[in-house]
Amino acid sequence: MALETQLLSVAADRPDPRLIEQAAAIIRAGGLVAFPTETVYGLGANAFDSGAIGRIFSAKGRPSSDPLIVHIASVDQLELIVLDPPEIARRLAGQFWPGPLTLVLRRHPQIAPNVSAGLDTVAVRIPDHPVALALLRAAGVPIAAPSANRFTRPSPTAAQHVLDDLRGKIDAVLDGGPTAIGLESTVLNLLGAAPAVLRPGGVPIEALRPLLPGLLFSPAYIDGGAAETAASSPGQLLRHYSPDAEVLLFTGQLDRVLARMRTVAGDLARQGRRVGILAPDQEQSLFEGTGALVASLGSGAEMAQVGARLFAGMRELEEQGVSVILVRAFERAGLGLAIWDRLIRATEGRVVSVDSASDDPA
Ligand code: TXA
Numbered sequence: 001m002a003l004e005t006q007l008l009s010v011a012a013d014r015p016d017p018r019l020i021e022q023a024a025a026i027i028r029a030g031g032l033v034a035f036p037t038e039t040v041y042g043l044g045a046n047a048f049d050s051g052a053i054g055r056i057f058s059a060k061g062r063p064s065s066d067p068l069i070v071h072i073a074s075v076d077q078l079e080l081i082v083l084d085p086p087e088i089a090r091r092l093a094g095q096f097w098p099g100p101l102t103l104v105l106r107r108h109p110q111i112a113p114n115v116s117a118g119l120d121t122v123a124v125r126i127p128d129h130p131v132a133l134a135l136l137r138a139a140g141v142p143i144a145a146p147s148a149n150r151f152t153r154p155s156p157t158a159a160q161h162v163l164d165d166l167r168g169k170i171d172a173v174l175d176g177g178p179t180a181i182g183l184e185s186t187v188l189n190l191l192g193a194a195p196a197v198l199r200p201g202g203v204p205i206e207a208l209r210p211l212l213p214g215l216l217f218s219p220a221y222i223d224g225g226a227a228e229t230a231a232s233s234p235g236q237l238l239r240h241y242s243p244d245a246e247v248l249l250f251t252g253q254l255d256r257v258l259a260r261m262r263t264v265a266g267d268l269a270r271q272g273r274r275v276g277i278l279a280p281d282q283e284q285s286l287f288e289g290t291g292a293l294v295a296s297l298g299s300g301a302e303m304a305q306v307g308a309r310l311f312a313g314m315r316e317l318e319e320q321g322v323s324v325i326l327v328r329a330f331e332r333a334g335l336g337l338a339i340w341d342r343l344i345r346a347t348e349g350r351v352v353s354v355d356s357a358s359d360d361p362a
């Protein structure tokens with residue numbers, strides 16, 4: 001049966017306490033509330049209530065083998081979530097929380113087991129958003145929240161995206177406007193022989209290295225390898241951030257890449273395909289006359305703008321009915337690594353490498 005999903009609109013910086021209390025009461029009663037964080041919108045439920053957590057998996061259509069992130073309001077709550085956090089966890093928390101860094105630690109037994117998909121570990125972070133923090137304080141319980149999208153859809157960076165995916169399946173959405181970072185948190189496992197990044201995200205790997213000299217990051221797909229290997233860790237399945245349209249990612253020297261994208265866009269349009277292009281503002285005029293629809297990635301010089309626009313741009317193009325999206329690769333440093341990660345996953349292996357002169361269109 002469909003639920004009536006309430007839309008609760010609040011100011012991002014000073015949310016109305018009555019609306020926050022309304023949302024908190026839903027969480028305490030075992031319901032589902034989507035809320036903004038600095039990264040993307042999360043779909044929250046009481047982390048101590050396995051029934052409520054089960055509803056998250058059904059609403060999203062998410063496999064129960066993929067564990068959730070638990071959100072807390074302050075570092076004191078860490079001991080409710082994890083058993084004996086190592087000293088390095090406290091140092092990282094001191095430097096990066098509230099913020100887009102998620103730590104994988106040993107699970108406290110009072111956390112609902114389905115939060116962790118049955119593992120003895122748990123992922124935890126303090127989000128850096130006044131609405132998320134107000135909700136956490138008012139609810140008085142840790143809130144488990146995956147991104148508030150249907151499984152395999154791009155993460156939501158606005159309340160409307162949440163409604164598009166989950167209206168009728170969740171109790172409420174706190175609308176605090178668009179999210180600032182637009183990419184999910186960096187997930188860091190502190191339980192292995194060496195610390196390892198499981199998902200690059202809002203905190204760049206370069207920012208972690210000074211505290212974690214032996215930091216590992218080596219997913220099979222990251223070097224452009226298209227093959228999906230057996231997932232070594234939950235959530236590392238290649239197909240994860242896919243819009244319904246096919247995504248083609250172009251890599252290589254910029255001038256050649258842009259020329260090739262223009263040719264491919266024109267060819268596909270002539271074949272009757274509805275073509276979308278994701279491009280920084282300064283490159284958009286290159287695609288005039290190809291018949292393609294273009295969505296903005298902001299200024300290509302600013303990785304923060306590209307990151308903030310990436311998922312929203314995919315959704316915009318899809319709404320306009322495109323069946324294929326062309327996008328170029330960006331530099332893989334800083335936030336660019338998370339952008340590369342999301343793009344390579346969205347392509348499901350369709351990488352067009354434009355690397356020799358013979359690739360140039362005549
Ligand atoms: O920015 C974010 O992280 C957002 C906001 C809402 O906080 N949340 C988010 O959650 O992106 P989700 O569920 O879409 O992604 C969580 C990732 C998944 O890749 C999952 O496999 C991984 O974290 N993860 C969660 N618990 C884990 C655990 N115990 N061990 C290893 N990986 C874990």
Ligand code: MG
Nearest residue numbers: 146147148155
């Ligand atoms: Mg997600």
